[in-house]
Amino acid sequence: QVQLQESGPGLVKPSQTLSLTCTVSGGSVNIGTYYWTWIRQPAGKGLEWMGRIYTNGVTDYSPALKSRVRISMETSTNEFSLRLNSVTAADTAVYYCARDISGTWGNALDYWGQGKLVTVAS
Amino acid sequence: DIQMTQSPPSLSASVGDRVTITCRANQSIGNFLNWLQQRPGTAPKLLIYAASNLQTGVPSRFSGSGSGTDFTLSISRLQPEDFATYYCLQTYTTPRAFGQGTRVDFK
Numbered sequence: 001q002v003q004l005q006e007s008g009p010g011l012v013k014p015s016q017t018l019s020l021t022c023t024v025s026g027g028s029v030n031i032g033t034y035y036w037t038w039i040r041q042p043a044g045k046g047l048e049w050m051g052r053i054y055t056n057g058v059t060d061y062s063p064a065l066k067s068r069v070r071i072s073m074e075t076s077t078n079e080f081s082l083r084l085n086s087v088t089a090a091d092t093a094v095y096y097c098a099r100d101i102s103g104t105w106g107n108a109l110d111y112w113g114q115g116k117l118v119t120v121a122s
Numbered sequence: 123d124i125q126m127t128q129s130p131p132s133l134s135a136s137v138g139d140r141v142t143i144t145c146r147a148n149q150s151i152g153n154f155l156n157w158l159q160q161r162p163g164t165a166p167k168l169l170i171y172a173a174s175n176l177q178t179g180v181p182s183r184f185s186g187s188g189s190g191t192d193f194t195l196s197i198s199r200l201q202p203e204d205f206a207t208y209y210c211l212q213t214y215t216t217p218r219a220f221g222q223g224t225r226v227d228f229k
Contacts, residue, residue, distance in 0.1 A: 108171035
């Protein structure tokens, strides 16, 4: 059974960089049918797709965040990571990592981490 | 970018009711649509992929239909555990886009 777990600081100061890691267990990040994805959700609001990374390192980012976000992958530890720089209070949210599986039928976000609340405050 | 519009934003229903939620894309996305359920305080859970395919383990009272720009999620007989927020998600292209969500609560 695939499991994803977010980890990282729960409090980040304004203007600094938010860094989170997603550890994948029960499966390898290095399989070509998967994209590894970050999604966030401010309290009481909807879901926002932030970006994803493919096994070859190719990334796609939300245009709204593209100038501030970076997603990377470390196959040796079966992890992928999110960095969001120059954060403000508007970046306070629960951050989820998820697997985007690709098949002949399309794509689906089939496995999700439990979420990590990150608060931006001084 | 593709935008997804869900309706209604919320609805009130009773156990046993049939519930229908709609999602519209601003351009054709074929059948590249997921439906997800999110219970309070938990991560979203995939219910349906490719517009109408039930994810393994999801009860058969959930069904999805549609293609192109208009999609529907139906719950045939609402159960207590179905009171949650539901999101559509287009998987046709990046950036991915979620609908705004539909909250289903007790009447």
